[in-house]
Amino acid sequence: MSRDEAKPRRPAEPATVDTSVFSPLPIGARDLLPIAARRRRALTNELLVWFERWGYREIVPPLIEYFEVLGRGLGAEDRERCVRFIEAGTGGVVALRSDVTPQIARVVAQRVGGAVAAGDSMRLCYAATLVRLPNGRDDRAELHQVGVEYLGDGSESADAELIGLADASLLALGSSAHRFDLSHAAVVRDALAFLGLSPTIERELRDHLARKDLDGLTRVLERAGVDRASTQAFASLADSYGPPALLAAARKRLRSIGAGEAIDQLREVVAAIEREHPSCAARVLVDLGEVRGFDYYTGLRLRVWAPGVGSPIVRGGRYDDLVSRYGAALPAVGLAFDLDALEDALAAADIQVAGAELSAARLIAVESSPRLG
Missing domain, CATH: 3.30.930.10 (Bira Bifunctional Protein; Domain 2)
Structure with missing residues (x-):
């Protein structure tokens, strides 16, 4: 044994934090660490798969829209909460997405008469992050949603379908007290x-x-x-x-x-x-x-x-006049799951999200190549 090996090892110095360079998050923002991030991904995937079983097809609208276009679908108060900036090169006012439903209305309206016939009905779903100016320090700036939109059917059966879908999705996750x-x-x-x-x-x-x-x-x-x-x-x-x-x-x-x-x-x-x-x-x-x-x-x-949560885990409704603001007359109804509220409700009920477990670490041994020469 060498002299160095015989010396007792000193315990590692505790990590120090320099608070002078601490960088706080903006009001309403938060980090998702590995366990929470994996749970979020598993929950999102579970809901999207369930929606697709009911015939809803995923759509991915952009994070940014021209403010004038997005604002057509929003009330005055919601327009004021949009995060806006000037587009380089054009000077146009661009907004971060604060609501997906007006985006869906725009996407569909642009295609009526082309890829979409006037009498078509469409079942669409999405997963999206919304950004809004928070109302106070306790409000969220980011909202994480998974939702569905059913366009082209103005009947009470379409309304009932979304309620049945929401109920079936929650039951599949293990919820029963909602x-x-x-x-x-x-x-x-x-x-x-x-x-x-x-x-x-x-x-x-x-x-x-x-x-x-x-x-x-x-x-x-x-x-x-x-x-x-x-x-x-x-x-x-x-x-x-x-x-x-x-x-x-x-x-x-x-x-x-x-x-x-x-x-x-x-x-x-x-x-x-x-x-x-x-x-x-x-x-x-x-x-x-x-x-x-x-x-x-x-x-x-x-x-x-749901018990244990102070805000709704799902919100939605019928918006028969919204698509017409983008140039096409189509009845529509939709709803969105609030992932933050839903996760809190599942945690309060001690319900685990399938697939949210972290994978166990693996040791991989690689056989070395024989030396040449």
């Missing part, structure tokens, strides 16, 4: 149009509806001079939440303020679910006072909730 909240964009919109109030009052009412604040709704309506019967009918939207059986009584109560037709349409969707996808009917609830979400929704709106 529930669907269904609403209709025209319930509140038609009721507000009937009341004929100022935009300022409408914003107040929407804020109170988002908080399910019945007393606040009543105060605003009384202050605006709305008659007692209409005040009671509109304010009841805050409590119009529960099983679909409540729709019959809600129609009688709300048709006096112009919302009867929208409730009838929602009843038809529920009937289609019970008829065509009965296995998920027991997990369906309705929420007639729901007002949150994109401005482009025209009919069904849906959210899927």
